[in-house]
Amino acid sequence: MHAAQKLWVRTCKKTLRSRSEAAMSHALDKAGRWIGWAFFADLANGLALTFGYMFSKPVTMQYPDKEKWLPYSRYRGHHFLKRDAEGEIKCVACELCARICPCDCIEVVPYEDEKGNRRPAKFEIDTARCLFCGLCEDACPADAIALGQQYEFSSFSSRDLVIGRDDLLAKPGKAMTGGGVVAARLSTERDVLVEASEPRGYNWWRNIRRK
Amino acid sequence: MELVVALGLIVFKVALLIAILLLLPLPLTWLERKIAGHMQQRMGPMRVGWHGLLQPVADGIKLLTKEDHIPAEADRFLFKLAPILALAPPFVVFAAIPFGETVSVLGNEITLYISNLNVALLFVFAVIGLEVYGVIFGGWAANSKYAVLGSLRTCAQMISYEIPMGFAVIGVVMLAQSMSLLDIVRAQSDVWNVVYQPIGFFVFFVAGLAEAQRIPFDLAEAEGDLGAGFHTEYSGIRFALFMVSEYVVMVLVSVLTVILFFGGWNGVLIPLPPLLWFLLKVAFFIYLFMWFRFTFPRYRYDQLMAIGWKVLLPLSLANIIISGVVFS
Numbered sequence: 001m002h003a004a005q006k007l008w009v010r011t012c013k014k015t016l017r018s019r020s021e022a023a024m025s026h027a028l029d030k031a032g033r034w035i036g037w038a039f040f041a042d043l044a045n046g047l048a049l050t051f052g053y054m055f056s057k058p059v060t061m062q063y064p065d066k067e068k069w070l071p072y073s074r075y076r077g078h079h080f081l082k083r084d085a086e087g088e089i090k091c092v093a094c095e096l097c098a099r100i101c102p103c104d105c106i107e108v109v110p111y112e113d114e115k116g117n118r119r120p121a122k123f124e125i126d127t128a129r130c131l132f133c134g135l136c137e138d139a140c141p142a143d144a145i146a147l148g149q150q151y152e153f154s155s156f157s158s159r160d161l162v163i164g165r166d167d168l169l170a171k172p173g174k175a176m177t178g179g180g181v182v183a184a185r186l187s188t189e190r191d192v193l194v195e196a197s198e199p200r201g202y203n204w205w206r207n208i209r210r211k
Numbered sequence: 212m213e214l215v216v217a218l219g220l221i222v223f224k225v226a227l228l229i230a231i232l233l234l235l236p237l238p239l240t241w242l243e244r245k246i247a248g249h250m251q252q253r254m255g256p257m258r259v260g261w262h263g264l265l266q267p268v269a270d271g272i273k274l275l276t277k278e279d280h281i282p283a284e285a286d287r288f289l290f291k292l293a294p295i296l297a298l299a300p301p302f303v304v305f306a307a308i309p310f311g312e313t314v315s316v317l318g319n320e321i322t323l324y325i326s327n328l329n330v331a332l333l334f335v336f337a338v339i340g341l342e343v344y345g346v347i348f349g350g351w352a353a354n355s356k357y358a359v360l361g362s363l364r365t366c367a368q369m370i371s372y373e374i375p376m377g378f379a380v381i382g383v384v385m386l387a388q389s390m391s392l393l394d395i396v397r398a399q400s401d402v403w404n405v406v407y408q409p410i411g412f413f414v415f416f417v418a419g420l421a422e423a424q425r426i427p428f429d430l431a432e433a434e435g436d437l438g439a440g441f442h443t444e445y446s447g448i449r450f451a452l453f454m455v456s457e458y459v460v461m462v463l464v465s466v467l468t469v470i471l472f473f474g475g476w477n478g479v480l481i482p483l484p485p486l487l488w489f490l491l492k493v494a495f496f497i498y499l500f501m502w503f504r505f506t507f508p509r510y511r512y513d514q515l516m517a518i519g520w521k522v523l524l525p526l527s528l529a530n531i532i533i534s535g536v537v538f539s
Contacts, residue, residue: 043507050250050506060254209252 057207061181068184068196069204071149073174076132078150079125079163080171082143089169090144093120097136097145105129106136123165128158148174152194179203224325228305236458237267243501250505277447282353285444289352294445294452297345301459304338307331308466309393311476311486323486324393332390335467336377339422342460343369346431349453350441361440364512365431368421371519372428376418378527382411382534383471396475403474407538410530412472414523419464421519424457425500427507430515465496 036042061067071077082090093110109122137146150172155161163171180201187193241256241264248255256263281290308331309324328334343365350362384390386407387398395404405412421428432440442453469475469492476485483491510518 046506047502050502053252054246054249056252058249058254059252060257062254062257065258 053209056209059204059207061204064184064186064194066184067181067201068194070175070178070180070182070196070201071151072179073149073176075149075151075178076134076147078127078148078153078171079130079136079145079168080148080173081123081145081165081168082173083169088117089119089165090142091120091123091140092142092144093118093123094141096139096141100135100139102133102135103129103131120165123168124162125168126162127153128161146174148172149178220321221325225306228325229302232302232305232459232462233455235462236455237271239458239461239497240267240270240454242497243504246498246501247505250502271451274447274451279447279449280444282355282444284354286352286354289348290444291449293345293349293352294449294456295345296348297342297456298452298459300338300340300342300345301456301463304335304463307334307392308463308470309396309475310489312393314486327391327393330390331392332380332384332395335392336373336380339460339463340369340373342456345453345456346441349445353441353444355444357438357443358441361431361437361443364437365424365441368424368428368430368515368519371516372418372421372523375414375519375523375527376422378524378531379411379414379418380471381527381531382408385531385534385538392470392475396470396477399474400477403472403477405472408472408530408534410526410533412468414527414530415471416468417518418523419468420500420503421515423460423464423500425461426504427510428515429509430512435509461497461500462493465493465500468496469493 061069063069084090091108093108095108095110098104098106098108105126105128107122107124107126108120110118111121113119132147134147145168148171153161177200181204182196182201184194184196187195244266245255245263247253256266259265259269281287306325307328309322309327311323313320313322315321346365347362350358350360350365353359383395383404386404387395389395389398424431430440432442434440437443442450445453469489473492476489478485478488
């Protein structure tokens with residue numbers, strides 16, 4: 001036999017074998033599917049999945065009762081006004097924030113203080129109209145206003161949502177920590193308040209089951 | 212004197228059973244909501260009591276204090292009658308259900324059943340069939356399209372599934388040579404019926420799911436397409452009665468499955484008190500019901516009918532023939 005002939009025969013045998021193997025495995029697949037169908041393999045898979053989920057960690061954050069989310073420091077929450085090193089308000093009442101504000105919710109009235117500096121006599125933000133875009137923070141040339149992490153300031157009256165200068169100065173500033181779930185307590189004694197004790201919490205995303 | 216004591220005992224047993232069955236839905240709703248929550252990575256009720264344990268009590272108070280609303284166009288008599296008709300049969304059935312042989316209290320042997328009927332199985336199927344009247348009347352009397360559709364569906368579903376259910380237990384009766392539930396359990400002291408009657412068990416359990424109107428066969432109250440089906444118009448305590456009846460039927464189907472196919476109070480390997488074995492098995496089946504509920508979607512109506520008539524009925528008939536040939 002010539003070498004070419006041998007090669008031909010070998011190739012033929014190889015093809016045949018692989019074809020029969022493919023047919024065989026196809027038949028096995030089909031039989032397996034039928035056996036699975038007869039014994040409800042798909043239903044059993046579903047049951048196994050839900051059973052697995054039953055013993056995985058719940059992703060619930062028990063918000064007002066026990067836990068609370070601390071937003072990341074990049075979060076845009078309630079505004080606050082900053083003070084400089086001498087404790088003087090940083091705002092120079094240039095009204096750029098009021099100009100750039102897309103909802104026109106900032107009202108600034110300037111005055112001249114005893115040192116001759118331009119300062120705001122009135123600085124009001126109507127948080128009911130604010131859309132928390134952060135443009136005021138970007139526009140401010142004196143780095144005087146910023147959006148903090150506080151997000152619980154719902155109210156029964158939209159009049160209460162107009163925040164004046166002194167209240168804005170008293171608001172909590174930005175914390176460098178955040179992005180975690182901390183233990184909290186719902187207090188309803190005077191006002192509804194969710195008190196958080198610790199500054200750093202666990203990462204909520206660890207509870208997510210990824211398979 | 213003997214008679215008085217015997218009568219008193221029966222009255223006591225009946226009262227105890229009714230109290231247990233009426234209170235049983237409370238922990239079961241809690242359990243169902245907890246299981247639902249955890250299967251969906253939630254927590255379920257957490258706020259009332261420890262881990263929400265008092266939630267069913269709060270729900271009960273809410274249902275009791277709600278307005279008892281009757282639609283203007285409703286048939287008032289049937290509307291009021293329906294919840295009672297739905298509630299009574301599952302309770303009556305429990306009169307024939309044994310929970311064990313005997314238990315000795317203060318030296319007296321007390322039987323753990325109210326009555327040992329020699330045709331208990333027939334009685335059970337006859338009475339449980341009456342439950343459908345409550346559902347049909349409720350849907351009809353409310354005079355609302357959703358309710359009528361729901362009760363029509365229930366009607367067809369009950370008829371379709373009671374036939375295979377009845378046929379499925381014939382194999383069990385053949386094995387035990389008796390229709391008394393007590394004798395059926397005694398006949399399983401060595402090997403449980405599920406070993407001899409796997410097809411029978413399968414048909415019975417699937418038909419039981421349909422009978423209890425649980426997912427995947429809860430077309431009577433399919434909340435996705437029918438509002439709440441037959442009890443759309445019910446509120447307050449009448450709605451609660453329907454819920455109680457639903458849970459009691461679920462317990463009943465679990466109990467029947469255990470008695471007919473899983474050896475009743477006969478234990479294996481671990482020597483536990485027979486009553487405890489019985490309750491553990493029933494609890495497992497109740498869990499299975501809930502597990503199914505939060506895993507499977509609802510069947511379409513034509514699929515439901517096809518499964519009943521084209522799969523379960525032939526299977527149950529085949530089961531009778533096979534059992535007849537093999538065990539005769």
